[in-house]
Amino acid sequence: MKITKPKFRVSEKDRSPPDISVGNGNYELKGRIWLEGSSGTFLGYGRVVLLERIKKYGSISKAARSMGMSYRHAWELVDSINRNAKSPLVITSIGGKGGGGAQVTREGERAIEFFWRLYSKFETFLKEEMKSLDF
DSSP: OOOOOOOOOOOHHHHHHSSSEEEOOOOEEEOOEEEEEETTEEEHHHHHHHHHHHHHSSSSHHHHOOOOOOOOHHHHHHHHHHSSSSOOOOEEEEEEOOOOOEEHHHHHHHHHHHHHHHHHHHHHHHHHHHHHHHO
């Protein structure tokens, strides 16, 4: 009987740098954490940073620019976040005489806080596991 290994396909997330990297001189333990929604990624490190920048600048385009990201990509991420959320995390207003803008909602602020708490716990977990690495 021939044993075949399943083919492993590398995803974009596998090629991306880790959100967290903990080393001990010999090894590095790397990790990435994100929340999935019904239609894909809901929140992850980059998306939360984008939400924070939108909150800071009051604009998706300024937030995108500050991250070296295209407006279109930032808009697609915000749209994806809002589609996966129970209620919008970002609301926008159309430009015009007074200019448009974007605002992170209270739910968006709660999501940011939740993610950073989760991220901190994940980082602590990786550090503890690295301490127990003995081979």
